Amino acid sequence: MPIRVLSPASPEAGPSRRRLPPSASVQLGQGDNDIDDDDDDIVEEEEGWTKETFVNRSLSKNDPAIIPQLRQVVDKLKEAIGRIEEGLDVAKETAMALEDSKQDEPSITEVENTFFRALNQRELLKIKIEVLEEMSTRLRGNEEFGNIEKSFAELADPREKAYMAKSQRAKYKNSKEYVDFRQALWEINHETACPPVSQWLEKGDDDVSDDDDFDMGGQTQNYRCPITLMLYKEATTSTKCGHNYSKAAIEDLIESTRKAKRQSKCPVTGCSVPLSKADLKPNPSLQKRADDFERRQQRREDEREDGDDTIAIEEDDDYE
Numbered sequence: 001m002p003i004r005v006l007s008p009a010s011p012e013a014g015p016s017r018r019r020l021p022p023s024a025s026v027q028l029g030q031g032d033n034d035i036d037d038d039d040d041d042i043v044e045e046e047e048g049w050t051k052e053t054f055v056n057r058s059l060s061k062n063d064p065a066i067i068p069q070l071r072q073v074v075d076k077l078k079e080a081i082g083r084i085e086e087g088l089d090v091a092k093e094t095a096m097a098l099e100d101s102k103q104d105e106p107s108i109t110e111v112e113n114t115f116f117r118a119l120n121q122r123e124l125l126k127i128k129i130e131v132l133e134e135m136s137t138r139l140r141g142n143e144e145f146g147n148i149e150k151s152f153a154e155l156a157d158p159r160e161k162a163y164m165a166k167s168q169r170a171k172y173k174n175s176k177e178y179v180d181f182r183q184a185l186w187e188i189n190h191e192t193a194c195p196p197v198s199q200w201l202e203k204g205d206d207d208v209s210d211d212d213d214f215d216m217g218g219q220t221q222n223y224r225c226p227i228t229l230m231l232y233k234e235a236t237t238s239t240k241c242g243h244n245y246s247k248a249a250i251e252d253l254i255e256s257t258r259k260a261k262r263q264s265k266c267p268v269t270g271c272s273v274p275l276s277k278a279d280l281k282p283n284p285s286l287q288k289r290a291d292d293f294e295r296r297q298q299r300r301e302d303e304r305e306d307g308d309d310t311i312a313i314e315e316d317d318d319y320e
């Protein structure tokens, strides 16, 4: 649904308007800088809030429609983020299929670049949302914006530029999605723990002051339920703390503590977040990873048995 901040017929709207290609929608305030180098299809679908509907005119709380309209724009941007996140999953699965076909398959780099671009897009959208929410708050506080487009750009541009100027390593080394991407690829052809992801990321000058203690990676995924200590069955995630369990195991645990009239808690050591069944949600993608992991383990064992005579196990180099 198009969102009209102002009618285009508004007399003030005429001369200040600029025609922009459709892909410019939602890229507010980015007119002259080129930090958004990728013309992402995902964002092009977003319509309704272009510079044409977002013309120069003072905007204050006195216009009762404006705050709900900003709210709607924020919702649209959030939808776009949801689609970008679906794209991240697709890219990860594509890269996993390539790695499965051949270790370090060269075209994984291209998929990885797509993944980075999607992460950038998402971050830029988050900045826009943050700015719009800030502006809404200020409008509610009776503040006026003389020129909403300019005010938006003044708030958003420096933040977007600062993000885009960061090095690869600064941008992604603590990205949950990127760590997961690397981890998922790594475990296809290695049995050791995935090394810190910074080794795949170009270092920049801004990385000197970065705290390497927060460098993620290195966990060994074993895909075992912390309750049964067996591989997951119907993997289930706590929405409160993010820990995972087998469905029946966690439900039984919650049920038995409830019967004992005690508060059930996450059984993971050091967590103890209070849990109820309403905090659980199925995690089919984790279950799939666990199944794939099991399948690969099995394949390795079979290969080892087959290769006993020759003792030539290709992967040995990676073990230590």
Ligand SMILES: [Zn+2]
Residues within 6 Å of the ligand: 238, 241, 242, 243, 266, 267, 268, 271, 272, 273
């Ligand atoms: Zn927990």
